[in-house]
Amino acid sequence: MDIIDPHLHLFNLKQGQYDWLQPSNPPFWPDKNKINQSFSQQDISLAPTNKLAGFVHIEAGFDNTRPWREVDWLEQHCTLPFKSVAGGDLTSEDFPSTLAKLQTRVSVIGLRHILDDDAKTLLSNAIFQQNLSLLAEHQLSFDAQFSLQDEWATQALCNILDNLPQLRVIINHAGWPPKPDQSNEWQQWNKHLIKLAQYPNVAIKLSAWEMQNRAYTPADMLPPLSTCLQLMGEKRVMLASNFPLTLFSCAYSELWQIYTQKLGLRQSLKSLLLHDNSAFWYRFND
Numbered sequence: 001m002d003i004i005d006p007h008l009h010l011f012n013l014k015q016g017q018y019d020w021l022q023p024s025n026p027p028f029w030p031d032k033n034k035i036n037q038s039f040s041q042q043d044i045s046l047a048p049t050n051k052l053a054g055f056v057h058i059e060a061g062f063d064n065t066r067p068w069r070e071v072d073w074l075e076q077h078c079t080l081p082f083k084s085v086a087g088g089d090l091t092s093e094d095f096p097s098t099l100a101k102l103q104t105r106v107s108v109i110g111l112r113h114i115l116d117d118d119a120k121t122l123l124s125n126a127i128f129q130q131n132l133s134l135l136a137e138h139q140l141s142f143d144a145q146f147s148l149q150d151e152w153a154t155q156a157l158c159n160i161l162d163n164l165p166q167l168r169v170i171i172n173h174a175g176w177p178p179k180p181d182q183s184n185e186w187q188q189w190n191k192h193l194i195k196l197a198q199y200p201n202v203a204i205k206l207s208a209w210e211m212q213n214r215a216y217t218p219a220d221m222l223p224p225l226s227t228c229l230q231l232m233g234e235k236r237v238m239l240a241s242n243f244p245l246t247l248f249s250c251a252y253s254e255l256w257q258i259y260t261q262k263l264g265l266r267q268s269l270k271s272l273l274l275h276d277n278s279a280f281w282y283r284f285n286d
Contacts, residue, residue, distance in 0.1 A: 148175030
């Protein structure tokens with residue numbers, strides 16, 4: 001079947017900086033050497049039963065001060081249909097000039113500024129909010145990466161969505177769902193997902209399973225997937241890879257074989273989760 005991967009990263013270590021990949025810099029993963037190398041479009045191949053029809057490239061720290069350089073490299077070397085979620089410092093008063101440069105690149109469809117542990121502070125920052133308004137004005141999406149267990153960050157995002165109902169927000173990595181047997185944490189994640197689900201311009205991507213459990217199984221995927229489908233509906237949920245970090249646990253093609261063959265999804269739902277929803281939310285057809 002045709003697949004659009006809505007969350008992957010390619011690396012060019014010869015031209016880019018990638019400070020976070022250096023062994024002396026955090027994160028200090030014991031197996032970080034597995035991904036401390038260059039990865040191009042040629043490294044994302046699928047099994048013969050599947051076809052990679054396109055992908056969404058999420059910023060990977062190529063050059064945090066000049067994020068258009070990463071997009072330029074991609075647009076020069078990638079031949080598959082793709083969209084770029086570029087980097088950019090949304091706390092900077094100079095962000096509008098960065099955005100102006102990014103908008104001249106045809107693949108740019110959105111921005112990501114990683115929130116994670118700083119989510120509440122960033123989402124409450126006036127300049128950050130102004131720059132999110134600028135994204136909405138230019139019909140660019142925001143990829144939000146933070147834990148949905150964070151009550152204050154979730155509320156801060158809800159406040160922004162109340163004021164910017166036209167802003168398209170895509171939650172990365174399912175908001176880091178805990179295991180269902182962690183009852184308090186699961187209830188928090190579920191409660192905050194319910195709050196965000198009320199906003200029709202919010203979608204969610206499930207990926208990065210390896211970041212919480214290198215030895216995950218298909219069974220680990222089903223509770224968060226079922227919950228997201230129940231709360232968000234079938235047209236606001238996407239399955240993604242997080243390549244090359246997927247390699248901490250399995251080959252790229254193997255992950256997509258799990259999605260297509262081992263989750264028990266009906267064909268029409270697979271088409272939505274693996275292709276159609278990504279095409280819509282990242283505007284492949286515009």
